[in-house]
């Protein structure tokens with residue numbers, strides 16, 4: 001399995017008054033090409049988990065293996081990991097510092113050893129992947145772009161190394177609806193092209209619509225792990241934990257409460273619409289405009 005965590009735990013500042021156990025005994029396996037969403041309350045360990053997978057911190061106990069290698073082993077070559085994996089931190093646009101967009105992206109390839117021509121080609125491909133025209137933006141200052149454009153440059157910086165694993169920490173926070181949609185479409189395209197996506201978000205709707213598998217962290221423990229629609233089926237458990245539930249799942253519950261035999265294993269809007277079509281075909285869902293009540297006719 002490409003990403004494996006074996007009983008991985010992490011404690012910040014051990015042995016000091018600031019000691020904080022952030023993750024406890026995480027067992028996790030992630031296959032190539034998965035789109036994983038991570039949800040959980042603030043402080044539940046989501047960012048710590050991404051940092052463990054990215055090799056930015058070393059587990060206090062347990063192991064993190066990427067493609068069969070313990071990434072914290074003394075003889076592990078970190079250059080291999082840097083080529084395989086990119087991480088986008090929250091508000092990545094604040095990390096832009098170069099004088100031109102082209103230099104900003106090329107910086108990510110500084111230690112790649114690639115010839116100049118290949119670097120240029122990769123920069124062009126990454127900018128086009130996020131919807132920019134290479135010739136239009138290459139000489140612009142990244143700092144002079146709009147917030148959404150800066151975010152796209154930051155994504156392009158992560159894509160330019162052509163990683164097979166992309167870790168995203170709250171990537172849509174602060175984006176307007178159009179920016180969010182564009183961003184999520186870029187990520188979905190990368191995932192369809194084979195990149196493994198691991199995305200942290202507080203937005204259950206985003207996770208329900210885009211992630212195939214959801215991990216729920218609670219107080220440093222992996223509480224739920226499964227296909228998005230299975231995890232959201234457990235709506236009472238999520239609500240008891242005061243975690244967000246995606247809207248399509250809530251709508252499915254409302255329909256059931258109205259007496260419509262509507263499937264409850266729903267996470268995204270596409271699944272919701274497909275279920276509406278299916279239920280309508282089976283018996284028909286009629287709508288009484290005067291009462292606004294939905295009636296399922298047998």
Ligand SMILES: Nc1ncnc2c1ncn2[C@@H]1O[C@H](COP(=O)(O)OP(=O)(O)OP(=O)(O)O)[C@@H](O)[C@H]1O
Pocket residue numbers: 012013018020021022040041042043044045046047048049
């Ligand atoms: N640098 C640090 N030093 C000490 N404790 C930390 C540090 N970073 C995080 N923690 C603690 O570790 C726990 C997990 O933090 P983490 O940042 O992984 O949570 P999170 O789920 O990403 O939260 P959020 O949703 O707010 O981003 C929290 O209790 C936090 O206070």
Ligand SMILES: [Mg+2]
Pocket residue numbers: 046047048169
């Ligand atoms: Mg965090």
